[in-house]
Amino acid sequence: MHIGLVGLGKMGGNMRTRMRDGGVTVVGFDRNPDVSDVGSLEELVEALPSPKVVWVMVPAGDPTRETVRQLGELLGEGDLVVDGGNSKYTDDQLNAELLGAKGIGFVDCGVSGGVWGLQNGYALMCGGSDEDVAKVQPAFDALKPDEGGFVHAGKKPGAGHFAKMVHNGIEYAMMQSYAEGWELLEKVDLVDNVTEVFDSWRSGTVIRSWLLDLLVAAVEEDPHLDKIAGYAEDSGEGRWTVEAAIENAVPMHVIAASLFARFTSRQDDSPAMKAIAAMRNQFGGHAVHTEPPVGGDANPG
Amino acid sequence: MHIGLVGLGKMGGNMRTRMRDGGVTVVGFDRNPDVSDVGSLEELVEALPSPKVVWVMVPAGDPTRETVRQLGELLGEGDLVVDGGNSKYTDDQLNAELLGAKGIGFVDCGVSGGVWGLQNGYALMCGGSDEDVAKVQPAFDALKPDEGGFVHAGKKPGAGHFAKMVHNGIEYAMMQSYAEGWELLEKVDLVDNVTEVFDSWRSGTVIRSWLLDLLVAAVEEDPHLDKIAGYAEDSGEGRWTVEAAIENAVPMHVIAASLFARFTSRQDDSPAMKAIAAMRNQFGGHAVHTEPPVGGDANPG
């Protein structure tokens, strides 16, 4: 198979390598000429045999939308675009429509794997018609792990990114699950070696997982995580998962709480807690801390 | 009525005043001789006519337990102890048993009202037998607001403090409700005058309340609460409410979340969020922030 790949950053660059190792002929384009195979998007398109397949691997939002728009002008009937970035599923529906008007096919593909994907393979969740997915299958086969790790999630555009989005929502809450347990074990005086406890859980327990392996790797380097700030970004996908839950009236207590915990982690001070403190101060004079003697003060609030 | 009052701090002192204003004869004892009417607990007990009624208004936990123990030695059959502090309902059950073994009655009484109680009256929730509660009724009548504000919550010891405890749990969550709304309004660019919005809600809306009045008073002084840190203590009662919910298999999402928000507000950094950051760093190299160019990087995670 012959494929064009737009975007050769950390993800795209490794994916090019894995596709080539898997026998796919890849022509890559990136704005950074040091890593690019060709000088322009036009050259990339010209270099491909028809029907042309172009995999877009650039940041979600405007960059992806703009790249898809340009490809809509460069490609023609029977060609195909794959969006492998972290796009929102509603973007896919718009992109599929835009390209479909010109007879260009569209497949959306959520990609998981991070820096481990090159070696272990990428998990792929794609959406699109059977016919369009079939055209990309050799690339999917090269990218995915040896066993499993690929799913054609649905025939409508967005099905793949929706599945990947939910994956990320679950990921947030799983991480928060371990994190809360770790904090409690760190806090109590009873358990002497929290790192060993977490390490032991990697075998034989109900909660063994790859995320647990990662957490153990981290605490083995820095047992109390002294060098790491409790600050966590969130990608769009956690937010979209909760929004999709709200739209579909699905209760989502733990994924939402995990998302909110990340928001809190990025605040210097919490406006909400200022309001709490202000109310407490109004009704009970709680701002003044006094240590009452025996026979002294009781419940001011 | 004649009553002994142990503990003349901010709460006890004002309650002595309000009881006296209401026609109750009060003899007060406090370790602080400047405010105490007598020199010792023994003198207080001697000063009371039989059957003696002693209201304990000292901090919950050891101070209250110790005072009750001492009163158990000084009082006798037919006398009565009222615990008006913030004791846990399970303590009441122990105190009632201890005193009951000597024929001394026991009434537990949750008191709400804070610094406003002297003027407006204290809300009182008490537990104990009809007979015991009747003995204290003149004091309750003097303390409570003109209308309402008093309930005999149950005949078992602890019923009053349990009701007060739940009151405080509800209070936590109500405060958090306003606080979250306030934070959102402060954050968005759309609403020009958040203080006026909150003030307007005091009339005609579904959410008007005394807590809202307090919050408005606070933001009228300091519109963005710049002078207040987002730091909130919790009394034992919020914790006990959630524990009682757990023990009784009652789902308690919002009261628990409000309690946890207070815990978070007191942390310099969040150990849980360190763990999140550590895992993210392991799987995606997320610690390094890079701005990908168009045609650059996509979804490293």
Add this chain to the structure above:
Amino acid sequence: MHIGLVGLGKMGGNMRTRMRDGGVTVVGFDRNPDVSDVGSLEELVEALPSPKVVWVMVPAGDPTRETVRQLGELLGEGDLVVDGGNSKYTDDQLNAELLGAKGIGFVDCGVSGGVWGLQNGYALMCGGSDEDVAKVQPAFDALKPDEGGFVHAGKKPGAGHFAKMVHNGIEYAMMQSYAEGWELLEKVDLVDNVTEVFDSWRSGTVIRSWLLDLLVAAVEEDPHLDKIAGYAEDSGEGRWTVEAAIENAVPMHVIAASLFARFTSRQDDSPAMKAIAAMRNQFGGHAVHTEPPVGGDANPG
């Protein structure tokens, strides 16, 4: 002042009455001829002196958008539309733009008060330019309570509905706060008369509020709420509040949890809990309930 009012349902009908009682001349239109003053929207517009002011009080979403669109064709430069329905603030921005293109002003107004508004006045939160708001002020003054209850939340379209939306989000969480406390008190064996406890809280406590008054009214009729199903709809506003929080990275644990509790209340069975039960069954054979004898079974999970 002379005003047109479109939509004479439960809310609109009462608002017409209150405006008239306040000295505003109102011409109302509704599809239901029994309550309508005129036969069509065209007649309503014709009946108004210039500059014409039309208050739209129809369901949010398509009905409001369609009514605004029609008014955009019937009104002219210098006229004004007020949207008093429960529209999303983003709709206001679109409506203001649509009307603004024709020189027609736009004010959005969140209205709270329900069935009590006719008697007590409606709380009003509006958005729009000073000039436009001034044109509607006599109507606002007639509708609002005697004291307070009106705010010009911001000059941008949507400010009023945004403030009302947050009001509703807070309302959800306040209701959930009382509801959780009520459930706990109902569940434990300790408190004999939960209704009296709640009633007593209406005086002197930190948690007194109008919502508490309503809950007391309900449990005085039906102490254990035997006649009411635990089923709660949600209007769009609770959802939009959480979505706005997510968009603005504002942690919103309790309002979100309150929304999710409503979703859960409407489910016959919980798909999520089916998944939990399925996992438990896989790892521990938890589907089979056996009572182990002493010397019998232990921790199968």
Add this chain to the structure above:
Amino acid sequence: MHIGLVGLGKMGGNMRTRMRDGGVTVVGFDRNPDVSDVGSLEELVEALPSPKVVWVMVPAGDPTRETVRQLGELLGEGDLVVDGGNSKYTDDQLNAELLGAKGIGFVDCGVSGGVWGLQNGYALMCGGSDEDVAKVQPAFDALKPDEGGFVHAGKKPGAGHFAKMVHNGIEYAMMQSYAEGWELLEKVDLVDNVTEVFDSWRSGTVIRSWLLDLLVAAVEEDPHLDKIAGYAEDSGEGRWTVEAAIENAVPMHVIAASLFARFTSRQDDSPAMKAIAAMRNQFGGHAVHTEPPVGGDANPG
């Protein structure tokens, strides 16, 4: 090594087998004579060489406390009791004290593995002095998986059960994480084959885990879990985890929410949501559902 094992239910019986397969000589006692090696606890103790080691594997709470009490009378200085059940860590502290007064050692051991433990090994988390733990090590080695799965969590009694307790708390929240994601995917119309999506996640994704394997096994049998009710018991450990968090002021949003979701799953109707419905009915007449026509009703609440 020679060990006594009390309790030969589903867990204890399999553990006897695995210990024997691992070269440990086991004498087992159970009230059920069909599975018991000896006729009484006395016979079991007599059958052991000194220093005697007895592993207690009976239900937590009264059964375990009673068995430990009896062993305290039958064993002597230098002997040792292991509690491998699901005891609360605070029970361990009492048991260690009781036995310690007679010179009998005590080790607490949390055991995870369920029905899979016989084949794959049990994960073991133990607490106690180095000396005591060393006496049981051959049994631990026989029970644990080939690699890892054993930790000496701390030297104080209860350290092992505390670690196991937190493990279970994490487990609750991880299960809830997958469950919420599954519900959302089932609900939306976009993803055609949810089972395949979950199956694909088992390879190459961030969220691969043993729990995911179990969920996939379940949905492969019954794709929409039609045969399973959304009803989930909770063991004590989830509750104790949240209680320990509260006691230690550790925010625990997601584990607590997971616990509450289980409580909700077991309710026929939600008292809290009855209260919500009652308040809504009071303020807005929300009990009556009417479909307003265009030009009809708007925001009654």
